[in-house]
Amino acid sequence: MENQAKRDELIRKLVRQKGMEKTPDNFTDKVMSRIKADPVIDDTPLLSTGAWIAIILGVAAMIVVIFTVDIPYIDQIFSSTGIQKVSMNIFSQGFFNSIYAFIKGLQISSITVVIVAAAAGLVLLERLLRRRFSETRLLII
Amino acid sequence: MEPRDDNHYINEVIAGNTASFAMLVDRHKDLVFTIAMNITRNREDAEEVAQDAFLKAYQKLAGFRKESGFKTWLYRIAYNEAISRIRKNKIKTLDLEEEIMEIMPEEEVEEDIAGLDGQEQKQVIIKILDKLPEIDRVLVTLFYLENQSVVEISEVTGLGESNVKVRLHRVRKRIYSELQEILNKRALRIS
Numbered sequence: 666m667e668n669q670a671k672r673d674e675l676i677r678k679l680v681r682q683k684g685m686e687k688t689p690d691n692f693t694d695k696v697m698s699r700i701k702a703d704p705v706i707d708d709t710p711l712l713s714t715g716a717w718i719a720i721i722l723g724v725a726a727m728i729v730v731i732f733t734v735d736i737p738y739i740d741q742i743f744s745s746t747g748i749q750k751v752s753m754n755i756f757s758q759g760f761f762n763s764i765y766a767f768i769k770g771l772q773i774s775s776i777t778v779v780i781v782a783a784a785a786g787l788v789l790l791e792r793l794l795r796r797r798f799s800e801t802r803l804l805i806i
Numbered sequence: 807m808e809p810r811d812d813n814h815y816i817n818e819v820i821a822g823n824t825a826s827f828a829m830l831v832d833r834h835k836d837l838v839f840t841i842a843m844n845i846t847r848n849r850e851d852a853e854e855v856a857q858d859a860f861l862k863a864y865q866k867l868a869g870f871r872k873e874s875g876f877k878t879w880l881y882r883i884a885y886n887e888a889i890s891r892i893r894k895n896k897i898k899t900l901d902l903e904e905e906i907m908e909i910m911p912e913e914e915v916e917e918d919i920a921g922l923d924g925q926e927q928k929q930v931i932i933k934i935l936d937k938l939p940e941i942d943r944v945l946v947t948l949f950y951l952e953n954q955s956v957v958e959i960s961e962v963t964g965l966g967e968s969n970v971k972v973r974l975h976r977v978r979k980r981i982y983s984e985l986q987e988i989l990n991k992r993a994l995r996i997s
Contacts, residue, residue: 672978679930686839700827
């Protein structure tokens, strides 16, 4: 331990003797002119990934509640539109069986699939373009 | 005018006073450049890396969380920029060689080092640091020159704290062994 402290002291002395590297002349001016030439781009997404996940889970939970839980007001809406509610009895069949039955019972139209795929594609494309754009911008400088 | 702390200038920049960023650049440019030099080993590349690091820091300043410390945050940006640069350029890095045997006691090494003048001491440490792998050179700069703690070094480099400790231990031994070797060769030349 004592040796280590002595060595540290010796190395620190030598490293300080060497000191820091000195930046070339006008370094600060060069950085500031690059900053002035390049407007600030805040490429942080409006909503973080966590927020998106929370929103998706929230919407999914809302859909499950609307379609499964008996709420008189919502029941009135369903009866007026003719949409069938999913019975809560399926959950008495065991967790995995009920999930399976629930998924099996779902009927998704092709339009829904197209809309979901298009939305996912747009999100991916936006991220890809944003990354490509920021890389190109740095290379141009 | 009395210099203010980093947070003062950060707040001014965020409030729209771009010129205040020059104060931050002036204050930290040498260490950012040193980190870049440690990794790229080339002045032109290091200058570009340092400029890119400051530009990125400026662009991300609004998202900087003050509790993490501006210096540590800035050094991390510089470190990552430099690492990306050497990966992009496929610059060969040095591997840490096996430790060399140790013979001389600390006091003797210290005495011999004290016998060298300032310029010679500088040449000796430059020669030793040149032989170290890039990451270890950064560790030496942050630990011995900037007096950063293991935790702070871990934040800058992204290495685990125990990894930083192990690397520092090995680099300490390595520098000491190299010192002994140089001093022994010098003693032989003189005799």
